[in-house]
Every structure is written in structure tokens, then in C-alpha cells.
Amino acid sequence: MRFYEYESRRIVERAGIPVTKYGFCTTADEARKATEEIGGSVVIKSQVLTGGRMKAGGVKFADTPDEAAEHAAAILELEINGHMPKGVLVDPKAEVAQEYYAGVVWDGTRKRPLMLFSDMGGIDIEEVADKHPDHVGRGHLSNLVDPSDFQAKEVIAHTGVTGSALTRATPILARLARLMRDYDMTLAEINPLARLEDGRFVALDAHMEMENEARPRQKPLLDDLGIEPTDTREPYEPSEFERNVKAIDSADHRGVIQGKDHGFAGNLGLVIGAGGGSLTLTDAVRSQGGKPANYTEIGGNPSVAKACGLAKQVLKKDGVEKIAVMMSIVSNTRVDIVARGVIKACLELGKDPAETIAVFRIPGAWEEEGEKILKRYGVEYCDRSVSMWEAAARAVSKIQEVPA
Amino acid sequence: MSVLLSQDFTFIVQGITGREAVNLTRECLDYGSKVVGGVTPGRKGREVHGVPVFDTVEQVVDSLGYVPDGSVVTVPPAFTKDAVFEAIVRGIKLVVIVTERIPRRDVAEMVELADRNDARIIGPNCLGVIVPEVCKMGGIGGPAKDAAKAYTPGSIGVMSRSGGMTTEISSTLTAAGLGQSTAVSIGGDAIIGSTYAELMPLFEADEQTEGIVIYTEPGGRMEAQLSEWVAENDSRLPIVAFMAGRFMDDEEMKGMTFGHAGTIVEGKEDTATEKIARLEAAGIPVVERIDEIPDAVKDKLGARV
Numbered sequence: 001m002r003f004y005e006y007e008s009r010r011i012v013e014r015a016g017i018p019v020t021k022y023g024f025c026t027t028a029d030e031a032r033k034a035t036e037e038i039g040g041s042v043v044i045k046s047q048v049l050t051g052g053r054m055k056a057g058g059v060k061f062a063d064t065p066d067e068a069a070e071h072a073a074a075i076l077e078l079e080i081n082g083h084m085p086k087g088v089l090v091d092p093k094a095e096v097a098q099e100y101y102a103g104v105v106w107d108g109t110r111k112r113p114l115m116l117f118s119d120m121g122g123i124d125i126e127e128v129a130d131k132h133p134d135h136v137g138r139g140h141l142s143n144l145v146d147p148s149d150f151q152a153k154e155v156i157a158h159t160g161v162t163g164s165a166l167t168r169a170t171p172i173l174a175r176l177a178r179l180m181r182d183y184d185m186t187l188a189e190i191n192p193l194a195r196l197e198d199g200r201f202v203a204l205d206a207h208m209e210m211e212n213e214a215r216p217r218q219k220p221l222l223d224d225l226g227i228e229p230t231d232t233r234e235p236y237e238p239s240e241f242e243r244n245v246k247a248i249d250s251a252d253h254r255g256v257i258q259g260k261d262h263g264f265a266g267n268l269g270l271v272i273g274a275g276g277g278s279l280t281l282t283d284a285v286r287s288q289g290g291k292p293a294n295y296t297e298i299g300g301n302p303s304v305a306k307a308c309g310l311a312k313q314v315l316k317k318d319g320v321e322k323i324a325v326m327m328s329i330v331s332n333t334r335v336d337i338v339a340r341g342v343i344k345a346c347l348e349l350g351k352d353p354a355e356t357i358a359v360f361r362i363p364g365a366w367e368e369e370g371e372k373i374l375k376r377y378g379v380e381y382c383d384r385s386v387s388m389w390e391a392a393a394r395a396v397s398k399i400q401e402v403p404a
Numbered sequence: 405m406s407v408l409l410s411q412d413f414t415f416i417v418q419g420i421t422g423r424e425a426v427n428l429t430r431e432c433l434d435y436g437s438k439v440v441g442g443v444t445p446g447r448k449g450r451e452v453h454g455v456p457v458f459d460t461v462e463q464v465v466d467s468l469g470y471v472p473d474g475s476v477v478t479v480p481p482a483f484t485k486d487a488v489f490e491a492i493v494r495g496i497k498l499v500v501i502v503t504e505r506i507p508r509r510d511v512a513e514m515v516e517l518a519d520r521n522d523a524r525i526i527g528p529n530c531l532g533v534i535v536p537e538v539c540k541m542g543g544i545g546g547p548a549k550d551a552a553k554a555y556t557p558g559s560i561g562v563m564s565r566s567g568g569m570t571t572e573i574s575s576t577l578t579a580a581g582l583g584q585s586t587a588v589s590i591g592g593d594a595i596i597g598s599t600y601a602e603l604m605p606l607f608e609a610d611e612q613t614e615g616i617v618i619y620t621e622p623g624g625r626m627e628a629q630l631s632e633w634v635a636e637n638d639s640r641l642p643i644v645a646f647m648a649g650r651f652m653d654d655e656e657m658k659g660m661t662f663g664h665a666g667t668i669v670e671g672k673e674d675t676a677t678e679k680i681a682r683l684e685a686a687g688i689p690v691v692e693r694i695d696e697i698p699d700a701v702k703d704k705l706g707a708r709v
Binding site for chain 2: 106108109111112113142143144181184186211212213214216217234235260262263273274275276277278279280282283284286287295297299327328329330331332363364365384385387388389390
């Protein structure tokens, strides 16, 4: 999950990393007060979870509290890439002597956190690494031993930084490394990390991302930031379909169903599974000219009610005439239970299963029983001799028979 | 021969009294696997399908008089790290982690402890390992009779980020007369115990294995790592890959995850298009359809002679 800039600021502050005085405001009046408290010139920044703020006019400078209020009012109304801001961040215009970069990321290949530091801050670290590799220091951390200050010192020293800049930046990078571990971040970056004219270091901008799987155990931090469990931080707003599928899934602990339709706008409803099977089948449908109306995953042996609920949601989508019920070979999820579920969905919506189910291809556990049930309703059953590709082909050809 | 498992391989199940674990134990016993004990804290003295249950791994070891070869860990995410640490510290050398939704910090800690103790982790978020007609460790392939339909002994090593697709691919190979030496469901998370490249030396050293099939997805650097391994090691094994999730490269799918936690695309190198290019540059053909795999494997095996 991503954090807003003002939340990331709070997170580094909690970890003992110095920041400038700042204010998070949701009204123009609050922005005026924050500017008065900070004193002097300020920057007003839109708080949105998307890039390109500067270009879109979401970052403005102000010399007086009135000017700050005026800019804040405009920015609070400004939509950026389809996102309305959650508020504005008011920051003092800092007297910066030099900008640095400090970051800790996962190295998936080494399976260890990697500390990064550069004396060329303010720009994208990948660009620096590419063009000025000698200006980037790196160091892997152990997962079992606490990060030590000397490790941060080594990484910083690799860039040639010495003197008081080295001794002042060292605890900041070390604290960032501990913060990354303690808060289950997948990314913890301070960019720029600024050395002010008076020699102090402050984090001017921070970027934090937390692993979704860690949300339950990071509840104290999330509570402190006022982030509700329902605030999923998806890159887009969930659709009605997505919300309904989620509600059906939560209502019953047996099995797991998931549904997404963001980015899909076709006429073929997909009732598919499991993880890898769904990816494979979605590709197979699209590669053969089919237009999926949605994406789903069925796994972990859901109940009849759950399979039925999912199929109904897919069938209720605008423009969906038929559904393709397909999975890779199942060993846990039962074929007969999914068959019962999808047939029940058709019947309850007053549709003929034989017409509505374009293809049913789920080989594996309880397949004989599944086939019997489908036969009773005139639905053809495809076993493992029908490949996933061929099953998708049949679904696509059936949907293309539907008069437009 | 085979990799990871053999006829005499013994293992325990940690979390054995859970609903899924009870099924898994039954399936493995039916398949002929040697499940020699189980652990659930507080349940000492019970039995699961004749397998004795203990409170600690230490008790299992004391009761057996030897350290079992492996452990299947299927406990809730919050307790997984502790269970895996217990297994490794008590000397178990192969740990299959079934549990999903484990934060990657925990996974990384488990992997580092395993490395220090000369142990290996498969998973998390996986279905385990199977050597056809010899041993099944985990839920892979399902009930014994279903596993027998999909998996037959032979010369192809299978590695897959998707548990279900391990079975789908093996079944497709079986139907085409190509058996499997060992099939490994390596897990769908961003950080896993054993990647393709980390398992390749085992297959390389296995006389039975003559070719490899991998199932891959967007997200992570695992395929790039395999490409590098192939380039650096003069491997005798031809590899055929299948890439799922090509649709995730579409602009409107940016930032979304599908299928497994590990499919989150964090950099340009992670996309399906980029991965296919890398694999092919390393001489690994990437087929578009599962049913094209057997012919691609036969082509590769034929070309080698």
C-alpha cells in the first residue's frame, strides 16, 4: 500500500529522522494558519497518490499566508489524473546547501534489504545509477541481525562523502533501514534528503510503501496515521462488481473468490480460476479475439453459494450474454460444487444454463459428479483432453454467434 | 533418480490438525509418502490418519530417534516464521511452506536462517513437490488418484510459480507421453525460498532429468536470474517456458496484481514482454499455449542429440 506524502513525512519523523516544520491541511484557512506558524515563504503541495503533480499545477509557491490560502483553495479543487487530493501539504521553502538521496529497497534476488545512498539527490535514483554509478553507494543488510550504523556509514562513504556530512547522514540512513524493517515497507525513500545552509540534515520528501500482507500487524502505525482498514489504497476506486464480489467472499470463509473488472469492457463473462489458471485463461481468451468483461479467481474450494454468487455478479454485468467457466486442473476446489453454483446462478436469473454457459472446462477433483450435474441441464462438460486454449476458443466462438 | 525427494524420504506436517493439513496428510499417505509425525502445539497424543501428533518438533525427533528429512508447514501466516525456525533449528533440511499472505520480511528471515543451516525452503504460497509414483510432499496434484492421473514418471523437470498450473502442465506432458522426473510448485510470492535458478543445479545433477519446463508470470526478477544462470552455466538441460499474464502489460492494468502476490510489476524488467525477450535471448523458447509445450520440449530434446 502507498502512503500520501504527508503520511510518509509522519512515518520518518516517528523514526527519529529530522524533518522541517510542516502542515497537512484540508481547507484554505488551515493552510493560511500553517503558513503563519511556519513563517516565511512556503510550498503548497497537492496530496494525491499519483505522479505528475508539478506539471498538473498541484505544486505552488507562496510568500504570504493569504497567497498560501489562495493556492491551497485552488489545489484542493484540482483533480490530477482522475484523483481528487486528500488535502495539501504546506512546507517551508528550505535553504538547501546540497541534496542527497537515501533509500532502502528489497533486493528480491539476494532476498535481503538493500541500502542506497547518493550525493546527487532530488532526481530519480535509477537515472543517477545509470549515468553516475560512482555517485551511488549500496549495501545489503542481514534479515537476522539489526542494521548497524557502521553499515550505513560504509554505504555513504562509498560515494565519497566525508566530514560532518558523513557523520550527520549516517544515523538517518540507519534509522531509515530500521524503519523499513520494523514497518514492513517494500520501499522507504528520502529524496531529497537536504543538507541545509546551517549544516543540519532534513528529509524534504519521503516516499513509503508498505506490504499489504503486513497491514494486520502494522495496525498501531496505521491507526496512528488514521488509516482505516477499509482504505485499500488501490490505484483506482473499486467498481460495484468488485465491491459485490468482495462482500460475497467475506460472507463465507470457505474458499476464496476474487473479481476485477477495472480495464475490462467486453461481453464474455469469465468465471475462472485459480491464480495461474486465471492469468493463462484471460490471455487465451484475448489472444483469440475474445473480449472479457471481467477477471475472476476461484480457489480453495468455495461453497455452492459462493460460486453461485460470483457467477451471478458476472452475469449481471452490462453487456454480458454468456459466461465461460474454466479452470486449470483442480485438486482442492471441487468440480461438482462449481457446477452446482453456476447452474444455480443461471436458473435464479431466469437464464437457460445450456445457452448461458458458453463452456465449462474444469478437470480434476469430483469431475465425474460435475459432469453428471451439467448433463442434466444440457451443458457440455470439457475434461482435461480439452486444452485451456481450446476451451477459450470455444467460448470465443460461442459469444461471436450472439447477434449484436 | 529425482530431485529433492526419494523413496525413503520422511517428513512431518506442522499444523497437522488444521482442516487443509488433515486432507493433505491423507493424500500424501495414500500416495505412498512417509509422513512420520505431526506438530500442533497443545495437541500431543492425538493422531491424524494414524500419524502421531506432538507439541514440538523436538518431541517428534526424540520419538523417532532420527531427524525427519522434511516438513510441510501449513500454519496461519502470523505463526509461520516461528514454525519454520523450529523445523530448521531442529535439523530439518527441506521445508515446504504452504501458507500464503506471509509478509516478505518474515520470508527473508526464514530463507537466511535456512541458508545458515544448510536447509532449503520451497514456497511460501506453494503446493509442494512431487516425484511421480515415488513421493508427494504437499497438496500438489490433490488426492492420490487425481495425482496419478496427471503425473507419470519420466525425464522432464517442472517448476512453476502456480501450484495449479504445475498439475495442468504435468498432465499435458503426461498426455503427450512425456513423464516428469520431479515437479516443484515453487510459490507465487515476491520472495520465495527456491527460485528456478536456485533449483537448476539440482536438476542439472539429476541423471533422470533431460529437460525442464517452467511456468512464469509477470513480476520480480526470477526469470532474468534464470536467463543469467543459463548464460553463465553451460547447462545440458533444454528449457521451455510458458508465460501467463501477458494481458497485464496493458496500460490500464498498471499497478494491479492478479493471481499471486508476486505478480506486482515494480519495474520495466518485470513485465511479460520484457521477460519473454530475456528468456528467448537466453535460448529458452516461450510458448503461448500450454498445449504447445510437449512439442516444444520434443523439438528441444531432438535438437540436442
